[in-house]
Amino acid sequence: MLSLYTLLVFIFLLGPLVIISITSFEPGTVLKFPPEGFSLKWYKNIFEVSAFMETFRTSIVISLLGNLLALLLGVPAAYALSRYRFHGRDTLNAVFLSPVLIPGIVLGFTLLRYLIVVYNLPIVAGLLIGHTVIMLPFIIRVIASSLENFDFAVEEAAQSLGATRVYTFFKVVLPNIRSGILAAILIAFLESFNNVDISVFMTGPGISTLPIQMLTYVQNYFDPTIAAISVILMVLTAALMFIIERLMGFAYFTKR
Amino acid sequence: MSLLSLEHVSVAYDNRLILEDFNLSLQKGQLLSLLGPSGCGKTTTLRLIAGFLNAEAGNFMFSGKDYTKVPVEKRNFGFVFQSYALFPHLSVFDNVAFGLRLRKLKEAEVKKRVNRMLETVSLGGFEKRLPGALSGGQRQRVAIARALVIEPDLLLFDEPLSNLDANLRVNMRVEIRRIQQELGITTVYVSHDQEECFSISDQVAVMNNGKIEQLDHPANIFKYPASEFVARFIGFGNFIAFDGRNDEGADIELSRGELKFQAAKRPGGEGNTGLLGAIRPDDLQLLGAGADMGTGTEGNALTGKVQVSTYLGRSYQYQVETELGVFTVNQEMEQPFIQGQQVTVYFPKEKLVLVQ
Ligand SMILES: Nc1ncnc2c1ncn2[C@@H]1O[C@H](COP(=O)(O)OP(=O)(O)O)[C@@H](O)[C@H]1O
Numbered sequence: 001m002l003s004l005y006t007l008l009v010f011i012f013l014l015g016p017l018v019i020i021s022i023t024s025f026e027p028g029t030v031l032k033f034p035p036e037g038f039s040l041k042w043y044k045n046i047f048e049v050s051a052f053m054e055t056f057r058t059s060i061v062i063s064l065l066g067n068l069l070a071l072l073l074g075v076p077a078a079y080a081l082s083r084y085r086f087h088g089r090d091t092l093n094a095v096f097l098s099p100v101l102i103p104g105i106v107l108g109f110t111l112l113r114y115l116i117v118v119y120n121l122p123i124v125a126g127l128l129i130g131h132t133v134i135m136l137p138f139i140i141r142v143i144a145s146s147l148e149n150f151d152f153a154v155e156e157a158a159q160s161l162g163a164t165r166v167y168t169f170f171k172v173v174l175p176n177i178r179s180g181i182l183a184a185i186l187i188a189f190l191e192s193f194n195n196v197d198i199s200v201f202m203t204g205p206g207i208s209t210l211p212i213q214m215l216t217y218v219q220n221y222f223d224p225t226i227a228a229i230s231v232i233l234m235v236l237t238a239a240l241m242f243i244i245e246r247l248m249g250f251a252y253f254t255k256r
Numbered sequence: 257m258s259l260l261s262l263e264h265v266s267v268a269y270d271n272r273l274i275l276e277d278f279n280l281s282l283q284k285g286q287l288l289s290l291l292g293p294s295g296c297g298k299t300t301t302l303r304l305i306a307g308f309l310n311a312e313a314g315n316f317m318f319s320g321k322d323y324t325k326v327p328v329e330k331r332n333f334g335f336v337f338q339s340y341a342l343f344p345h346l347s348v349f350d351n352v353a354f355g356l357r358l359r360k361l362k363e364a365e366v367k368k369r370v371n372r373m374l375e376t377v378s379l380g381g382f383e384k385r386l387p388g389a390l391s392g393g394q395r396q397r398v399a400i401a402r403a404l405v406i407e408p409d410l411l412l413f414d415e416p417l418s419n420l421d422a423n424l425r426v427n428m429r430v431e432i433r434r435i436q437q438e439l440g441i442t443t444v445y446v447s448h449d450q451e452e453c454f455s456i457s458d459q460v461a462v463m464n465n466g467k468i469e470q471l472d473h474p475a476n477i478f479k480y481p482a483s484e485f486v487a488r489f490i491g492f493g494n495f496i497a498f499d500g501r502n503d504e505g506a507d508i509e510l511s512r513g514e515l516k517f518q519a520a521k522r523p524g525g526e527g528n529t530g531l532l533g534a535i536r537p538d539d540l541q542l543l544g545a546g547a548d549m550g551t552g553t554e555g556n557a558l559t560g561k562v563q564v565s566t567y568l569g570r571s572y573q574y575q576v577e578t579e580l581g582v583f584t585v586n587q588e589m590e591q592p593f594i595q596g597q598q599v600t601v602y603f604p605k606e607k608l609v610l611v612q
């Protein structure tokens with residue numbers, strides 16, 4: 001009985017993904033299920049619509065640059081939050097994690113209101129800042145959780161052997177949280193690359209990210225191109241999740 | 257002249273003073289233990305010496321120089337942590353080589369010294385292993401090798417054996433003492449285990465509440481604790497509060513109301529101050545009521561009744577109720593006393609010490 005229930009939930013969750021995957025091979029110009037044949041035509045179309053390729057490139061660049069910025073801010077922050085007991089530590093913890101708690105729409109609108117409207121930042125800069133902000137909490141959380149397993153006496157051991165604090169950080173601390181950092185990068189990348197709610201406010205004439213471009217596309221066309229892109233993104237996401245799972249353990253996805 | 261001295265040092269955590277006007281000195285080549293209950297400030301003292309902590313006041317002198325402001329990495333002290341604190345990502349060889357490489361030694365020299373050190377701690381053949389693939393005892397030896405290979409001017413141990421099981425603890429402490437003496441390395445060793453401290457130390461400092469209560473050779477502390485705290489900590493389970501003493505004769509004459517006791521003076525004369533008599537359960541003697549105790553034993557005895565008798569394996573332990581309270585006596589015997597039996601508790605004067 002229970003297993004039947006589980007099966008239903010499973011179908012409910014995975015069903016749409018399966019249907020999308022199947023319909024992406026539709027040879028006709030209208031998305032339908034079941035498809036009337038098998039064709040890779042719409043996959044080819046992705047590469048022929050220049051807007052997809054451009055926004056894909058923008059998405060990649062923004063995600064990678066934002067990732068770098070978030071790492072530069074997040075690694076020291078995670079380190080300080082794990083290493084030291086200080087006044088306001090809990091408050092800071094809450095502040096760093098707040099973007100996870102605040103609805104993306106609110107954050108996106110706020111960023112638009114201030115970065116773009118008040119400070120007149122170029123769209124790319126606004127987009128980059130927005131994405132850095134959404135990646136930061138993930139970076140901090142994943143790295144802090146991998147620092148939790150790090151015995152800081154090891155750091156002191158290095159210093160007693162003659163290492164400076166900086167040398168110790170790079171040669172002892174970083175190598176021990178390498179997999180955590182890699183996982184943080186991948187998780188943050190997924191978070192940023194798939195983001196809609198912030199990007200939708202921060203894109204403008206001539207500059208857009210792939211998910212926003214997809215939204216725009218479905219408003220105008222109903223061919224299976226979007227299904228084809230979705231399949232590609234799903235495969236990519238699954239591959240990254242697999243790597244993250246290898247690095248951090250499955251538990252990461254189940255705790256929030 | 258002493259190699260190391262802490263002079264009027266104070267240390268605080270969050271404005272709470274842990275050490276206050278703390279003084280300690282140590283001769284070159286000696287092993288000093290800091291012994292005391294958990295929370296008394298042993299680790300704090302050790303971390304201050306290592307340079308992980310800053311003093312609020314006072315100086316740390318080492319080898320005639322003021323080390324108070326010298327940073328950890330410039331001190332050249334070896335530190336062995338309770339958790340071993342090995343570098344998890346480095347092999348045994350690279351762990352031990354870490355300090356040597358920082359000293360810019362040629363790789364051939366590094367190799368030579370690391371291998372020699374690994375032989376010294378009996379870890380030849382383990383070079384390529386990661387710390388995760390070692391037993392507790394092996395990790396401990398890597399930690400010791402890593403601290404020793406840099407030829408430190410001072411070696412610091414913080415409860416290095418507390419994570420090992422009992423047999424290994426005994427072996428390792430002998431090993432630590434052997435290496436320390438072989439290399440003549442000045443050492444400060446922290447533990448809450450008195451047997452461990454007494455067995456390996458030249459000097460033991462018994463600490464209580466951020467203060468050193470007594471600093472002496474282990475044998476002297478064992479026999480002549482200076483304070484009630486030290487006496488209790490090292491197993492003097494029985495106390496008598498006297499109300500008078502007279503030091504004029506060959507022995508110290510003590511009184512408690514009508515009762516008279518004698519305590520032998522300590523050879524050399526010092527110590528034995530105070531009015532509180534202390535004696536170990538092992539040193540008290542139990543005799544059947546009315547037994548002849550021989551001449552010269554008048555006084556130094558109390559009559560009482562056995563309350564509880566428990567079997568300890570090598571001896572029996574009795575709780576004996578007397579007019580001065582309950583005394584604990586350990587005694588080997590073939591026919592043990594039974595509960596309720598009238599007995600005499602005898603206090604050999606050589607074993608009765610006076611503490612503050
Ligand atoms: N990092 C710290 N912050 C605040 N108090 C501390 C800290 N470390 C130790 N203490 C306090 O200082 C006292 C002495 O601690 P410690 O030196 O570790 O004792 P021991 O090593 O003898 O067990 C204890 O009361 C302990 O609670």
Ligand SMILES: [Mg+2]
Nearest residue numbers: 298299300415
């Ligand atoms: Mg301690």
